[in-house]
Amino acid sequence: MAFTDALSATLRSPLVHFFMLGGLVFALYGLTAEPGVAPRLDDVITLTDAEADRLADDFHAGWGRAPTREEARALVRDWAIEEAMVREARALGLDQGDAMIRNRLRAKVEFLAEASAATLEPDAATLAAYYEVNAADYAEPARISLTQVLLPAAVSEAEAGALVAELRDGADPQDLGRATQLPPRIEAMALPALDRVFGAGFAAEVARLAPGTWTGPLTSAYGPHLLRLDAFTPGAVPPLDSLREKVLADWRYDEARRMRDRYTEELMSRYRLVLPGMAEVAE
Numbered sequence: 230m231a232f233t234d235a236l237s238a239t240l241r242s243p244l245v246h247f248f249m250l251g252g253l254v255f256a257l258y259g260l261t262a263e264p265g266v267a268p269r270l271d272d273v274i275t276l277t278d279a280e281a282d283r284l285a286d287d288f289h290a291g292w293g294r295a296p297t298r299e300e301a302r303a304l305v306r307d308w309a310i311e312e313a314m315v316r317e318a319r320a321l322g323l324d325q326g327d328a329m330i331r332n333r334l335r336a337k338v339e340f341l342a343e344a345s346a347a348t349l350e351p352d353a354a355t356l357a358a359y360y361e362v363n364a365a366d367y368a369e370p371a372r373i374s375l376t377q378v379l380l381p382a383a384v385s386e387a388e389a390g391a392l393v394a395e396l397r398d399g400a401d402p403q404d405l406g407r408a409t410q411l412p413p414r415i416e417a418m419a420l421p422a423l424d425r426v427f428g429a430g431f432a433a434e435v436a437r438l439a440p441g442t443w444t445g446p447l448t449s450a451y452g453p454h455l456l457r458l459d460a461f462t463p464g465a466v467p468p469l470d471s472l473r474e475k476v477l478a479d480w481r482y483d484e485a486r487r488m489r490d491r492y493t494e495e496l497m498s499r500y501r502l503v504l505p506g507m508a509e510v511a512e
Contacts (some may be wrong), residue, residue: 346485
């Protein structure tokens with residue numbers, strides 16, 4: 230009974246269906262081939278275990294289930310037709326001189342050269358050293374909170390000074406200055422973002438102000454402002470443990486790039502480059 234159940238389960242396997250249906254497709258080819266003519270080696274199309282697994286996996290990834298018998302039959306037939314057409318295209322030389330095919334082949338070789346980097350596991354010291362060297366890439370930027378009033382472009386120093394005095398005496402900032410789409414209050418904005426909003430160098434000027442006191446004018450890309458620095462949070466490098474997965478991914482990416490570069494260098498050492506009208510230049 231156990232043997233019968235196991236056999237039944239095996240026969241229900243999509244992978245077995247692939248092989249059975251593949252056999253039917255190729256048997257049909259054999260029946261329609263010219264009698265008495267043995268197929269050449271390159272006339273034989275073989276569905277390997279790996280290729281059958283790929284077909285099944287691709288279908289499952291797209292549909293979230295195994296293919297039915299009809300779907301499996303269609304997959305095998307499409308695969309066989311594709312394989313036959315690829316062989317025919319190569320026989321006709323259609324793969325030569327095609328930029329898209331060349332780029333695709335190059336990309337696949339580069340992938341093979343660097344694929345093993347995805348499974349590399351550095352020891353703690355290696356990852357810590359990598360993090361230390363690249364700490365600037367992971368640092369949290371300094372952040373600024375401020376309140377601002379945009380003044381007319383032609384405001385005089387005396388007028389600006391009078392407005393500063395009003396603000397220090399408790400005047401509402403929204404009652405002063407000119408209308409603008411800029412928010413009167415900016416909360417915990419990173420310094421690079423502040424420069425993108427107000428113009429290069431503006432964040433550094435604001436960071437030098439004494440906190441909690443109205444001052445100005447400071448000029449941005451929009452014109453003169455009166456400003457109050459409400460808070461300044463210095464930048465910091467977070468501990469490695471809090472970013473380990475990101476740092477590990479970046480380390481693997483850099484290792485993959487180094488693997489690809491080493492492979493490319495070794496590969497090119499096996500070739501000599503000859504340019505039209507020039508001597509051999511690559512030894």
